[in-house]
Amino acid sequence: MASALETKAKEAYFDDHFELALDLYSQAIGINPKKAELYADRAQANIKLNNLPDAVADANKAIELDPSMSKAYLRKATACMKLEEYQTAKAALETGAALAPEESRFSKLIKECEERIAEENGELPKETLDVVPTNVVPVKDVSSVKDVPDPMTVAAPTKSTYRHEFYQKPEEVVVTIFAKGIPPECVKVDYGEQILSVAVNAPGKDAYHFQPRLFGKIIPDKCRYDVLSTKIEIRLAKAEPIHWTSLEFSMEVAVPQRINVSSGMLISPCP
Template sequence: MASDLATKAKEAFIDDHFELAVDLYSQAIVIDPQNPELFSDRAQANIKLKNFTDAVADASKAMELDPSNPKAYLRKGTACFSLEEYQTAKTAFEAGSKLAPGYTRFTDWIKKCDKCIEIGELPTQSSDATPTNVVAPGSTTNDVEEVMNISSEVITTPAKPKYRHEFYQKPEEVVVTIFAKGIPANSVSVNYGEQILSVTIDVPGEDPYTFQPRLFGKIVPAKCRYDVLSTKVEIRLAKAESIHWTSLEFVNSSLVVRQSNVSTATQRPSYPSSKPTKDWDKLEAQVKREEKDEKLDGDAALNKFFRDIYKDADDDTRRAMRKSFVESSGTVLSTNWKEVGSKVVEGTPPDGMEMKKWEY
C-alpha cells in the first residue's frame, strides 16, 4: 500500500536516511501517482540530498496536483533558491504566503530572495546561527521546514539514458530535442525556471524518464514552449541574454561568453569546423560590387548591356526581345512588342553576308 510506504519513508527521513526516503516515496508514487503529498515529501528529501533540480520537479508536480498545498510552494522556492533562481523562488514563496498568510517562514524567505536579487549573491550565514531541527514531512507541528546551510554548488542527478537528446541555438533561443518516438502528449511534462529545465516523460507501463539540467544561462520561462511530435519532443528556450552557450548545462567556469551582436533576421547558422571561417555575406557583396564596376569592351560590353536591359524590362519588352532574337536567328533584337508581336521577324544579316536556312 502507498500509505505504508509513505509511513516508512517518513521514518527514514527522521533518521536522516534521505536516500532511502526518496526510494520509498518513489515506490509509493508508482502505486498512487496522483497523490500530491508524496511528491511534496519526496521534494523535501531531495532537498536534503541537494538534488535540487529533482526537488523542483517534485514540488512542481505537487503544485499541479494540488495548487492549494503551501508546502509544495515552500519546497519549490527552497530548491530554486539553492540553485540561485532567486526570482523564481520569490514567486513560489509569494504564492505560498497567500495560502498560509500567518506563516512567517514565507516572509523570511521572500526577504532573503530580495536581498540576493539586489546584491546578486547568496547571503552569508553567521557562525553562531542556530541549526534547524529536522522534522518529518507532513507533520502537524511546524508543517513547513526551512532548509539551512544552503550551498551554492549544485549536485544534479544524471538523466536516465533512455532517450537521446541534443541542442542547437540561435541568438535569441536554444532548441532542445529529445528523441522520443510515439510519445502521447499527455505523458510529457515540461517545467521551466530562471535557469532550470525539467522534463518528465511518464508512459504507462514504462519507467519514467526525467531530464533536469541546470542550464548554461538564464531563460525567460514565460516565452518558452515545447511541442510533442511523432518522433521527438522539441523544447524552445527563450534566452534572457543574447549570449553564446558553450554547453547546454551549467558549468563552474570563469570563461567569458561572447555577446551576440548579429541581427536575428540576417544571421546564418554556424557549424563547428576546423577550417577558418569565411564571411560569406562579405564575399557576396564583394562579387556584386566587382560585377557592377567591371569594365568590358566589344561584344562583352554589348552583351552585358542587353542583359541589363532584359533584367530590368517589363514582360512585354522581354517577350519582344525573345521573339525577335529567335525568329531572326539572332540578327534582330527588338524591345517593341507592338511591332514584332503580330508578325514573323525576318532576319537581317550584316553587310556582306547572307541568311541561310539549315536543313535538319
C-alpha cells in the first residue's frame, strides 16, 4: 500500500501537482514512518509549495533515519537557502558533498552560500556600504531592552493540550511550551539560523509539532532546552541584541539591524 502511494506521489509531483504529491507522501509516511526516502521526497514537495520550515523538518527526519542519504542534505540546504539561513545550508551541503562527491550541485551551492555569508558579514565593496537604511536601531534602544518578560503571547497553532509563550532578554529569547509530564526522551528540538523545530511524541498524549520561522536570527550552538515537570523551556541565543516584536517572522515587520559602515560605528536615523 505504501509503495503504491509513493508511486502515485512521484507521478503527481512530476505532473506539477505538488499539493496532491504532498498529501500522498503524507499518507505513505503514515503507513511506513521509518522510510527516509518518503521524508526526503515530501521535503521537495514542501519546497515547491514554499512550506520551507516543513521542508527543513522533513529533511532533518530523513537524515535522522538515514544519515548517508545525500539528497536529504540537498533538500535541507535548498530550503535553508530560501530562508536565508546560509550557515545552516552550507553545513548541510558540505556533509552532502562528502557523501556524493560526483554531484556538482553541492559545490555550486556551497560557493553561493559562501558569497551570501560574506555579504552578511559586511565583506562588500566599500561603495555598497555608503547607503544607510533607515530601519536601524539606535544604540540607546538596544541597551534599553529590559530583562523582563515580553507581554506578547503567541497562541499555539496545534491542539489545546499544549500552549506556548515567550519573553526576551537582550541576549536571548525564552520560549516556554506548557505540557505536563512529558518524558525528556519524547522531546526533540532542532535549531537553524532562523528556525526552531519542536516535536513532542509522548505515549498517551497528542503529538505536538511547532516549526516557526523566527523573528530574528539565532546562534544554534548556543541554544539549549530543558524538559521540566510542567513545561519545556527553550533558550534561543540571539545573533544580535535587537528587540523581537514577535516570536515568528512576518514580512510586515522589518527586523531592526545593525549596519556595518567603514567607520565601524552604528549609525542611527536622523531625528
